[in-house]
Amino acid sequence: MEKTLYTITVFSENTVGLLGQITIIFTRRALNIETLSVSPSALNGIHKFTITLFSTQDVVEKVVKQIDKRVDILKAYYNTDDDLVFQEIALYKVATDKLLSLGSIESLIRKHDIHILEMNEDCVVFEKTGHYTETQQLFDELSQTVGVLQFIRSGRVAITKSKVERLSDMLESMKKFEV
Amino acid sequence: MIHEGVDTIFGYPGGAIMPTFDALYDYDDKINHILTRHEQGATHAAQGYARVSGKVGVCLVTSGPAATNAVTGISDAMLDSTPLVVITGQVGAALLGTDAFQEIDVVGITQPITKWAYQIRRAEDIAWAVARAFYIARSGRPGPVVLDIAKNAQFQEFEFEYKPCTFIRSYIPIPEVDASQIEEAAKLINSAKKPYALVGQGVVLANAEAELKEFLEKADIPAAWTLLGASAMPTDFPLNKGFLGMHGNVSPNMKTNECDVLIAIGMRFDDRVTGDLNSYAKQAKIIHLDIDASEINKNVKVDAPVLGSAKNTIPALTAKLQPAKHAEWIESFKEYDIQEFEKVIQREVHPESGELTMGEVVRKVSEATHNNAIVVTDVGQNQMMAARYSNFSQTRSLVTSGGLGTMGFGIPAAMGAKMGAPDRTVCMFSGDGGFQMTIQELGTIMQEQIGVKMIILNNHFLGMVRQWQEMFFDERYSFTEMQNPDFIAIAKAYRIDGTEVHKREELDAAIADMLKDDKPYLLVVNVEKKGMVYPMIPSGGSVTNILLGE
Numbered sequence: 001m002e003k004t005l006y007t008i009t010v011f012s013e014n015t016v017g018l019l020g021q022i023t024i025i026f027t028r029r030a031l032n033i034e035t036l037s038v039s040p041s042a043l044n045g046i047h048k049f050t051i052t053l054f055s056t057q058d059v060v061e062k063v064v065k066q067i068d069k070r071v072d073i074l075k076a077y078y079n080t081d082d083d084l085v086f087q088e089i090a091l092y093k094v095a096t097d098k099l100l101s102l103g104s105i106e107s108l109i110r111k112h113d114i115h116i117l118e119m120n121e122d123c124v125v126f127e128k129t130g131h132y133t134e135t136q137q138l139f140d141e142l143s144q145t146v147g148v149l150q151f152i153r154s155g156r157v158a159i160t161k162s163k164v165e166r167l168s169d170m171l172e173s174m175k176k177f178e179v
Numbered sequence: 180m181i182h183e184g185v186d187t188i189f190g191y192p193g194g195a196i197m198p199t200f201d202a203l204y205d206y207d208d209k210i211n212h213i214l215t216r217h218e219q220g221a222t223h224a225a226q227g228y229a230r231v232s233g234k235v236g237v238c239l240v241t242s243g244p245a246a247t248n249a250v251t252g253i254s255d256a257m258l259d260s261t262p263l264v265v266i267t268g269q270v271g272a273a274l275l276g277t278d279a280f281q282e283i284d285v286v287g288i289t290q291p292i293t294k295w296a297y298q299i300r301r302a303e304d305i306a307w308a309v310a311r312a313f314y315i316a317r318s319g320r321p322g323p324v325v326l327d328i329a330k331n332a333q334f335q336e337f338e339f340e341y342k343p344c345t346f347i348r349s350y351i352p353i354p355e356v357d358a359s360q361i362e363e364a365a366k367l368i369n370s371a372k373k374p375y376a377l378v379g380q381g382v383v384l385a386n387a388e389a390e391l392k393e394f395l396e397k398a399d400i401p402a403a404w405t406l407l408g409a410s411a412m413p414t415d416f417p418l419n420k421g422f423l424g425m426h427g428n429v430s431p432n433m434k435t436n437e438c439d440v441l442i443a444i445g446m447r448f449d450d451r452v453t454g455d456l457n458s459y460a461k462q463a464k465i466i467h468l469d470i471d472a473s474e475i476n477k478n479v480k481v482d483a484p485v486l487g488s489a490k491n492t493i494p495a496l497t498a499k500l501q502p503a504k505h506a507e508w509i510e511s512f513k514e515y516d517i518q519e520f521e522k523v524i525q526r527e528v529h530p531e532s533g534e535l536t537m538g539e540v541v542r543k544v545s546e547a548t549h550n551n552a553i554v555v556t557d558v559g560q561n562q563m564m565a566a567r568y569s570n571f572s573q574t575r576s577l578v579t580s581g582g583l584g585t586m587g588f589g590i591p592a593a594m595g596a597k598m599g600a601p602d603r604t605v606c607m608f609s610g611d612g613g614f615q616m617t618i619q620e621l622g623t624i625m626q627e628q629i630g631v632k633m634i635i636l637n638n639h640f641l642g643m644v645r646q647w648q649e650m651f652f653d654e655r656y657s658f659t660e661m662q663n664p665d666f667i668a669i670a671k672a673y674r675i676d677g678t679e680v681h682k683r684e685e686l687d688a689a690i691a692d693m694l695k696d697d698k699p700y701l702l703v704v705n706v707e708k709k710g711m712v713y714p715m716i717p718s719g720g721s722v723t724n725i726l727l728g729e
Contacts, residue, residue: 013349016298017286024291065473071295071315074349171348178346 003054005034007084007158010049010067011041011074011167018072022049025066031055035088037155043167046074052156075170079160086158090135091117092126092142093150099124102146112138123149132156181209182341183313185237187228187598188212189221193241194281196268198333200239213598213627216619218245220591222252223617226261227595230578231553231603233386235316236261236595241268243281246327247288251585253323254292258582259407260384262321264312265289271331272300285327294322302335307344314344319352320471321384353470354486356495364466364483365499367440373508374400375438375463377423377452380407380581381445381470385489388574391444392416394497399505401512403431405446407581410571414550420512424452425716426563430515432714432722435460437511442466445489448478449582458721468492522727523713528568534707535683537561537636541568544606544634547690552604552632553578553596557589557613559643561636563712565608575600587616593631594623604632604694611637611663621673630697635666638708646711670701677701 012018019038026033034052041048053060060078067076096119099105108114112134118125128138135153142148160166180188188210192200203212215221218240225236236256240249246267256263270279289296295315299308305328312324368374382391388411395402395418403423404411412419421428423435435441441463446452453459456478467474467481468489475484485492527538541564545552550570556562556579566577578596580588593607614635624631641659648656670677677700678689686704693700713728 017290017296020287021290028291062473062477065475065477069471069473071347071350174348174351178348 001056003056004080006053006055006057006060006078006080007086007156008049008051008053008060008064008067008076008078009158010051010076012047012049013072013074014040014045014047015072018047019049021070021072022051022067025063026053029059029063031059031063035155037157041167043171046167050156050158075167077166079158083160083162084158085161086131086156087129088132088135088154088156089127089129090139090151090153092128092139092148093123094126094142094146094148096121096124098146108141112141114138180237180309181206182343183235183309185235186211188237188239189215189224189228189595190239191215191218191221191241191245193245193268195242195270195330196239196245196266196328196333197241198330199266199268199328203239212239213594213623215591216622217617218248219251219587220594220617220620220623222249222263222265223255223585223588223591224595224598224620224623225263225265226252226256226259227555227578227592228599229261229263229595230592230599231575231596232599233575234262234599235313236263238263238265240265241281242270242285243283246283246285250288250292251583253289253325255580255583255585255588256323257292257294259580260321260380261323262316263323264309264316264326265323266326266328268333269298269327269329272329273331275300275329285325289325292323293325296325296327298327298329299332300329302332302337305332305337306339306341310342310344311347314347315350319350353488353491354472356487356491357485358495360483360485361492361495361499364442364468364485365496367464367466367483368398368400368442368496369499369501369503371440372505373437373439374398374442374505375434375440376400376402376442376444377435377446378402378404378408378411378444379446380405380411381468382408382411382489382493383574385445385470387489387493388412390490390493390497394493394500397497398500398503399509400442401434401505401509403427403434405449405452405581406566406577406579408446409566410574410576413572414570415572418509422567424449425454425718426567426712426714428516428567429519429714429725429727430512432716432725433515434512435722436462438463440464440466442468444468444493445470447474450478453478453722454716454724455719455721458723468496519714519727527713535680535686535704537564537638537706537710538568540634540636540686540704540706541565541608543686543690545569547694548604548606552576552606553600555579555589555593555596555605555607555631557607557609558584558586559610559613559641560638560646560710560712561608561610561613561642563643564636567712586613589613590617590620590624590631590633593633594620594627594629597629597631605630606632606634608634608636610642611635611639611661611666612641614666618669621670621675624699625673625675629699631699632693633699633701634693635701635703637663637666637703637705638710639663640708642710643712645709649709649711650715651717666701666703675699675701677703679703679705681705
């Protein structure tokens with residue numbers, strides 16, 4: 001069956017062991033997490049996990065329900081790329097002398113919208129944000145020309161295109177259960 | 180725990196839980212602690228207690244090996260939705276992560292097999308965490324909770340204030356009933372010619388047995404039960420059509436693929452019930468009532484999901500039903516019932532010659548207890564026979580390890596069941612294999628004088644595995660034959676009375692002797708060595724591919 005890249009977003013309480021609780025749900029089904037990013041959300045005390053996974057809708061739906069079921073998980077849902085604005089960030093370290101031997105690097109920087117974070121006599125560190133294909137394209141290009149000494153790419157961060165913040169709705173609706 | 184209404188604990192002391200046990204010493208007038216002989220026994224006993232009483236079962240054990248011994252019972256409770264709070268001792272907070280003596284990552288191990296697992300490292304967290312643990316264990320779809328308490332937290336003094344937990348913002352135990360879902364489901368049932376209900380443990384856990392009866396009667400819907408839904412309807416309830424699944428009755432399985440609307444209530448379409456999903460109830464519209472959203476569409480695609488507690492959803496649905504009669508449809512079950520009686524039940528329950536059979540022993544015990552006993556089972560042939568041939572007159576009467584299928588469940592679960600329902604007779608059926616997996620609990624039974632009636636259906640084989648070897652592995656009986664000890668002599672060593680039966684004519688008297696008083700008793704019945712449980716739907720087969728044997 002054709003697999004699609006799904007982005008799973010999870011809001012949780014900030015307690016010890018939450019990441020483990022989420023990842024075992026994937027492990028048990030032999031599902032490989034593609035990328036993972038965890039950080040505090042806009043709401044105080046609530047953490048946000050963004051997980052990407054190649055899968056089918058049937059599987060991703062079941063996984064999300066299992067995550068949502070955990071007591072300390074506030075809300076879990078999934079989207080495809082069409083519903084999302086998303087970014088990844090990548091850092092590239094290249095040798096300064098090789099880079100200079102290219103001649104002008106202006107066209108490279110303009111073409112890929114690169115930020116230079118560090119430059120010394122040994123190396124230069126580039127930063128690029130974008131979709132996976134874009135950060136990969138720069139990696140491929142640098143590899144073929146000057147070589148890449150070090151490379152790191154973050155997990156995906158994503159935001160939905162719809163205007164509602166589903167978590168705040170959910171927290172509001174929970175208030176009626178509070179005794 | 181006293182604030183949570185706990186009066187019975189099953190446990191086993193050890194290093195890291197000693198401060199708590201020391202405190203327990205002063206509360207022996209309020210809390211009855213039962214010292215089991217193994218931590219696995221403590222967990223199954225707590226399960227038995229919880230299953231018959233509806234209360235939360237509580238275990239108290241130490242760290243390391245005690246916690247890992249408890250893992251089987253915790254897993255069992257997870258799969259069978261049994262409310263447990265298991266408290267494990269842990270090394271002091273300063274030693275955590277150092278591979279200290281009897282230190283093991285209990286929270287890490289138990290996270291996949293609990294509703295919630297939490298480590299308490301400071302005394303001031305004890306009160307709220309215990310309150311939260313009981314709330315989570317008993318609310319919504321029940322399940323096990325583990326509290327791992329570091330030894331230093333057990334010693335520290337703190338300002339004790341207990342507030343019961345009634346709300347967790349990230350947790351909705353009972354989803355609200357959605358009127359549109361009720362509407363949709365009612366429409367399907369009202370237009371059905373051949374409606375059929377499958378009853379699971381969700382009905383029992385929600386205490387919705389009366390609501391179920393009213394629902395079935397109003398629209399004249401025949402119903403069958405899963406293993407854990409056994410006794411939710413009395414055996415003699417006219418719309419009760421029997422037992423579903425691999426070793427269930429013929430008509431309930433066959434009718435799954437003949438009905439036009441299938442109404443699943445508090446059940447989870449386990450593979451032992453459905454067999455091959457690709458040929459399961461494809462002709463029917465499927466309605467699924469469940470409290471757990473993750474069960475909807477998990478195994479079977481549903482046409483009309485109804486989320487909520489059976490206590491709320493069933494009456495809401497009943498209110499929308501038009502009274503109906505389905506006499507012809509209900510009558511059509513009979514043909515299969517007659518077939519099953521002639522080919523299977525006659526020989527299993529009413530044999531006139533030959534060796535004793537498992538089924539006839541079960542039926543005799545059921546009759547001798549006027550169908551009022553709580554039946555506890557171990558796992559395997561004994562379990563299927565007990566489920567098939569026991570008759571039930573009241574709810575919460577079959578305690579069995581359904582999801583995990585834990586051999587060794589029987590003896591300790593029966594102890595717990597008797598503690599949870601002291602006024603009822605508790606009869607435990609076990610095989611000779613499973614009995615020896617937790618046989619040390621005879622010591623607990625002796626010490627506490629727990630009046631359980633234990634029946635070993637002894638065929639000198641691991642019978643269910645042997646049956647599969649006979650059917651699917653060319654009779655290659657690989658390590659299933661057992662040389663057994665003198666069980667009666669073992670019982671005698673524990674000062675438990677018992678009798679061994681070899682012949683049919685001895686059985687009635689032996690059962691009468693077993694039931695003559697409220698003391699523990701062991702009845703060993705030597706049954707045919709190569710008995711088979713029929714009917715049988717081979718693993719992965721369709722529900723209509725049901726074998727009756729010869």
